[in-house]
Amino acid sequence: MENEGDQVIKKFMYMNRKAPYGTIYALESLEVVLIAAAFDQDVSLVCADDGVYQLMKGQNTDDIGMKNFSPTYSALGDYDIKKIYIEKESLEERGLSLDDLQDLKYEDEDDDWAEKDSIHLVSREELAQVIDEQDVVFSF
Amino acid sequence: MKFGILVNEGPYTHQASDSAYQFAKAAIEKGHEIFRVFFYHDGVNNGTALAVPPQDDRHIPNQWSELAKEHEVDLVLCVAAAQRRGMLDEDEAKRNGKSANNVAEGFRISGLGQLIEAGIQADRLVVFGD
Amino acid sequence: MSMLHTVNKSPFERNALDSCIRLAKAGSAILLTEDGVVGAMKNTNYSKTISDAMSNIKFYVLGPDLKARGLSEDNIVDGITVVDYAGFVDLTTEHETVQSWL
Numbered sequence: 001m002e003n004e005g006d007q008v009i010k011k012f013m014y015m016n017r018k019a020p021y022g023t024i025y026a027l028e029s030l031e032v033v034l035i036a037a038a039f040d041q042d043v044s045l046v047c048a049d050d051g052v053y054q055l056m057k058g059q060n061t062d063d064i065g066m067k068n069f070s071p072t073y074s075a076l077g078d079y080d081i082k083k084i085y086i087e088k089e090s091l092e093e094r095g096l097s098l099d100d101l102q103d104l105k106y107e108d109e110d111d112d113w114a115e116k117d118s119i120h121l122v123s124r125e126e127l128a129q130v131i132d133e134q135d136v137v138f139s140f
Numbered sequence: 141m142k143f144g145i146l147v148n149e150g151p152y153t154h155q156a157s158d159s160a161y162q163f164a165k166a167a168i169e170k171g172h173e174i175f176r177v178f179f180y181h182d183g184v185n186n187g188t189a190l191a192v193p194p195q196d197d198r199h200i201p202n203q204w205s206e207l208a209k210e211h212e213v214d215l216v217l218c219v220a221a222a223q224r225r226g227m228l229d230e231d232e233a234k235r236n237g238k239s240a241n242n243v244a245e246g247f248r249i250s251g252l253g254q255l256i257e258a259g260i261q262a263d264r265l266v267v268f269g270d
Numbered sequence: 271m272s273m274l275h276t277v278n279k280s281p282f283e284r285n286a287l288d289s290c291i292r293l294a295k296a297g298s299a300i301l302l303t304e305d306g307v308v309g310a311m312k313n314t315n316y317s318k319t320i321s322d323a324m325s326n327i328k329f330y331v332l333g334p335d336l337k338a339r340g341l342s343e344d345n346i347v348d349g350i351t352v353v354d355y356a357g358f359v360d361l362t363t364e365h366e367t368v369q370s371w372l
Contacts, residue, residue, distance in 0.1 A: 010260060015369070017289065025148075028181055031220060035252040039260065049289055124292060132273060132295040136259040137369040139267050140148055140181065141363050148372065155304045159278070162334070166355035172363075264362050266276075267370040 001135050002042075010135040012041045016051035017139070020070070021061065025140040026054045027069050032138065034072075037079035044130065045076070048087040052094065055086070055101040055119075070102070077106030082118045087127050143167055144258030145177045148269030150185035151200035152193075157186050160268040161203055168211050175262045176214040177204070178255040179247075181269070184222040187215065187247035201244045208246030215247045216254045272297045274365035278304035278372070281316045286371040291319065296326035301353070301361055303332040307339065310346045320347050332358060 002009045014033050020026040036043055047054060054073070061068040076084070084104060091097060104118040122130065131137070145164060149156035164174050179186050191201050208215050217227055223236070229249045233241040243249060259265050275294050279286040287309050290300060300323075302310050309316050310331040320329060329350040336343060336352070343352050353361065362368050 008260060012256075012259060017286075017372070024181060028221065032180075032252055032255065036256045039253070039256045041256070041260065048293070049285060128293045128295050131293055131369065132298070134273075134367055134369075136265050137267075137367060138146070138255075138259070138265070139370050139372045140269065143362075155278070159304060162355050163358060167359045170356060170359050172359065264368055266362055266368050267372065268278075269370065269372040270278075 007040070010041050011044070011133060012036060013044045013046060013131065013134040013137045015131075015137060015139040016045065016047045016054055017049040019050040019053040020059070021064065021066055026051075029138075029140045030054075030069060030072055032140075033076070033081060034079055037081055043081050044083040044085060044134070045081060046085045046087070046127065046130070048090045048127065050094075052086060052090050052096060052101070055084075055104075057100060057102055073102055073104060076104060077118055080106070082106040082116070083120065084118045085120050085122050085127060085130055087124060088121050089124050091121075141172045141263045142175045142261065143172055144175050144262030144265040146255065146258075146265065146267045146269070147177060147179045147183040147186060148181045148267065150182035151191070153182075154270045156268040156270060157183070157200055157204075158198075160266075161200070161207070163266065163268070164207060164213065168207075168213075174211065174213045176216060176254065176258040178216050178218065178258055180218045180221050180252075180255065182221075182225065183269075184217040184225055184227045187217045187222075187227060187243050189242050189244040205244050205246040213246075217243065217247055217249045218255070219249050219251055222249055272299065272365055274298070274361050274368045275300045276368065276370045277302055277306040277309065278370070280305040281309045281319075287316070288319075290371040291323045291327070294323075294327055299328040299330060299361065299365060301330040301332065301358065302350075303335055303358075307331050307335045307341060310336070310350050311341060312345050312347050317347050320350070324349050330357070330361060 059070040281287040
């Protein structure tokens with residue numbers, strides 16, 4: 001936790017462990033994250049277990065009658081959400097690699113708006129460390 | 141200590157709402173404050189005024205209403221989740237041209253910002269869901 | 271201060287307990303609640319997972335959820351502490367952050 005003037009900045013983590021469409025959790029979690037961006041907290045998004053499927057490229061919901069909300073993830077960078085952690089082991093267990101996921105970027109205002117990767121591929125140990133540092137964990 | 145509670149599931153199907161209620165009661169008994177209970181996803185259905193469970197079963201929405209009344213607990217239903225699932229207070233019903241409203245006493249409808257605020261203001265946020 | 275993790279799923283149905291154990295840092299605590307309490311029982315395919323993890327994680331189980339399911343406190347894996355709801359509240363205050371593995 002940090003204090004910036006009078007304002008408390010907490011480390012907020014959003015834990016995503018479920019695939020999209022079978023349940024609404026992925027979509028409504030994304031809605032919270034977008035709202036949270038307005039509160040100037042230190043936000044991290046984690047995709048582990050089946051949560052990695054949320055970021056799959058090429059999602060097409062035409063034939064299931066549901067809205068494809070996957071394009072929204074590419075807007076996260078505009079909301080200044082630039083810490084998206086993907087657990088490497090979860091990808092591997094599912095026969096996936098980063099190439100299967102959307103390539104999410106943000107523009108770094110401190111570096112002449114250079115485009116940088118929002119996605120951080122982390123090992124189990126690294127993710128455990130990230131989780132341990134959080135002040136508030138939201139899981140859906 | 142100040143607690144925020146997030147309830148992600150509706151009443152009766154999952155134990156989440158019961159667990160959250162038992163936790164809230166125990167926390168209050170120990171002298172802690174429940175700053176806010178935020179109901180999200182199907183959790184908004186906990187706020188229905190129209191539930192009529194069998195007499196020998198607990199009345200989950202009423203339990204929450206009573207807790208709110210006795211201990212001034214702020215019960216908030218997420219507006220976006222509530223609208224999707226047909227939970228409307230008087231204002232929302234009017235605004236959307238619906239003939240009825242169904243939010244039980246002690247609950248109010250508001251935005252997701254209230255959840256984030258609970259995360260910021262409370263010393264602990266505890267999540268109950270499936 | 272360390273983190274309190276809660277797991278409310280049976281390890282026979284979902285992977286929440288596995289995921290929690292693999293990502294919980296040494297020194298943190300895990301509280302089993304709701305259907306998660308079946309993970310606390312002795313002589314199951316998961317008992318060893320819990321015993322092994324106990325070397326650096328402290329385990330708790332919610333008594334009211336055991337009792338509701340007809341599971342006896344006498345049959346839980348050695349070293350797991352039984353708590354009631356008041357104890358659950360205390361655990362959340364004793365740890366800095368609470369993470370629910372839904």
